[in-house]
Amino acid sequence: MDNESLIQIKGIREGLLINAENGTWDDRKAELLRMVKQKEAFFKGARVCLDVNDTALRVKQITQLCDQLSALNVTLWAILSTSETTVNNARVLALETSLPTKKENKEKNDSNERVENNGEKAVLVNKTLRAGYRVESLDHVIIIGDVNPGAEIVSAGNIIVWGKLKGSAIAGAEGNLKAVICAMELRPTQLRIGEKVFPPQQKKGKTFPEVAYIENNECKIELWNKEKGR
Amino acid sequence: MAASVVTITSGKGGVGKTTTSANLAVALAEDGFKVVCIDGDIGLRNLDVVLGLENRIVYDLVDVVENRCRIRQAMIRDKRLEELYLIPAAQTRDKSAISPSDMVRVCDELRNEVDYIIIDSPAGIERGFRNTIAPADLILVVTNPEVSAVRDADRIIGLVEAEEKGPAKLIINRVNPGLTKRGDMLTPEDVVELLAIELIGVIPDDENVVISTNRGQPIALDPKSKTGQAFKNISKRIQGQSVPFMQLDEKGDFLAKVAGLFRQGGD
Incomplete structure (x- = not known):
């Protein structure tokens, strides 16, 4: 249950905001996928936004996660990050990188x-x-x-x-x-x-x-x- | 020395990836290197046809990946050139039969045995493309001086950059000096200006390419052909030599200008 702390989920106006700021990327991804699978009914059809803090993600890592999530009927529409690499790569994949302003x-x-x-x-x-x-x-x-x-x-x-x-x-x-x-x-x-x-x-x-x-x-x-x- | 893996790709179909792969492999093998070509176009193979090795296929790349044969058994040796081999693609499967990590594994296995591995990429930007760029040390983007081909090349270059495999180098195929001179075709300068990557070769439009392709005799084998020479020049540039760009048009000097253009940009 240690892994619980890797992932926090919040409801926001645009859907779900998932904070996955600490731990290695593989751990976080595994934990996120585990949670989604566990609460399948809750996540079904959800649009999620992922906050990865300063983790630098490569295009391949993002597409992999996108594919795995969409196989579980979850759409990843945005990635928030303070890492320039992640932001640029997310943009390449046409994902949002900021939440809409009020x-x-x-x-x-x-x-x-x-x-x-x-x-x-x-x-x-x-x-x-x-x-x-x-x-x-x-x-x-x-x-x-x-x-x-x-x-x-x-x-x-x-x-x-x-x-x-x-x-x-x-x-x-x-x-x-x-x-x-x-x-x-x-x-x-x-x-x-x-x-x-x-x-x-x-x-x-x-x-x-x-x-x-x-x-x-x-x-x-x-x-x-x-x-x-x- | 460990081999370098050169992937030939384009995005758009029909611009000359397979012809370029075959001729570069021949040119490198003629220079005495041990070269393996891998046909990455699983399901639509044709590098074997262009190299004239179609009737000797027993095992293919998918057999290697799925451990039905050893890599040595799938390497078809060319009869004309001692050190040229082909690993053909499977005809009856599709691109999902192998993964990018399979390609990396196959290439790593070959790296210590050969000097160059030339991979012919399929058209498109999906799985097949991702498979072929995964092991690449150098990516050559082939385009024609046509707006649609250049657009696709631009996209491909962007994807290569995103995969951190860049910078790709550019081959402009089927340049017709007559048409470019009249302003009816994009000039190599136009293409280089838009794509903004280093030019590594310009191949003239030549009907003999069609003839040689149909015969399974790559044009680089013909010592008299100017087009064959253009491919040999690219092979020299891959080896790190600096070869001046050929004059396609006796009177014009636009290729010299192109060379100047990319030198400016490259500094």
Whole structure:
């Protein structure tokens, strides 16, 4: 029964939060699977979020756990960790890495002016996103690197790409039409802000840093221009 | 010296993984190395056909993994080259018949006996792909200068990085100098710019490849073929030699430019 302390389960708004912060990964995994099997009826169809503290998990370890849990009818939808490796690997597998922030916060943000978004949280990805990668966040998303065709970014806030944006980007995904998408080179597969889908554009030759936004319910793309005060 | 395991993969099907595997194996064996090719495409084997060893298969990779034979018994020796062997895939099973750890075990068993192990990966990103990259020391991603193939290569490179097997190196196959010159095909520079990994070879589009593949005589065996030479150059680069990129087009010099491009990026 020693192992009991390896795993704590809490109910949260989004489902179950499982804390597995101590012990070796194999022990924790075995204990978690044992618990799920034991209380099968309770866990059936559950969506769980796993907090692993500072454990660095590899893609293989995460996929293994995902597979084993889904065999028991449990969906792993998020992994919380302070380890950068784990967070990055979880993102690669399209798992959430943070719990949604509370509604009230978000509404407060929405009423803010775009210009005054000082001090808000953002997800920083310091590498090129290749095809098949997806970054999803309720915070702003900043990419240092390119976003290749076939990669996707979904953010409830703004999206900033310090590189070429050639994949898909959805800003203001929760309906914030004040969100903007900007990139050093804007040649996206698709752009969306809130529900608005930007018409496809054909660009040849050299491009300059641009920003996409919604004004009077219309999709606009403009050269980055500091005089605009943005 | 322990062997190095080279996995040839692509994501998209039909870009030339098997042809590349066969020719690299031949080129390495011609340089005097002891080479084993492993066909990782279980259920859809065809490396044996390309190497012309189809009619000599008795045991296959699944037999080795399931202990029905010793690894030596499954190694078919090529008649043309002393030190070239093939371990064929099973035709009647599927990818789930072996696991990544099986592949690692098989390769570890071979490591002390040979110089190079070339693994031909199946198309796709599922089990078969995971099996073939598990033992790899070097991963070569083959692509064509086509948007769809490049997209899949990008995905594969990302997966290789995620498995901590990177950095992969790039082979661009079926480059048609005429088409690229007219701007109707992606140039090798375009491909390298998007994928942002080191280029290890450019293979021209050549109908003789189809002919040689059908005959089971890899084109690298033909001393006069330019395409065969391109494969031999890759084999030299795998050995760690620095070989200049071939000029595909007499007048153009774009390959030199590509080489320059990746040197810039590689520093």
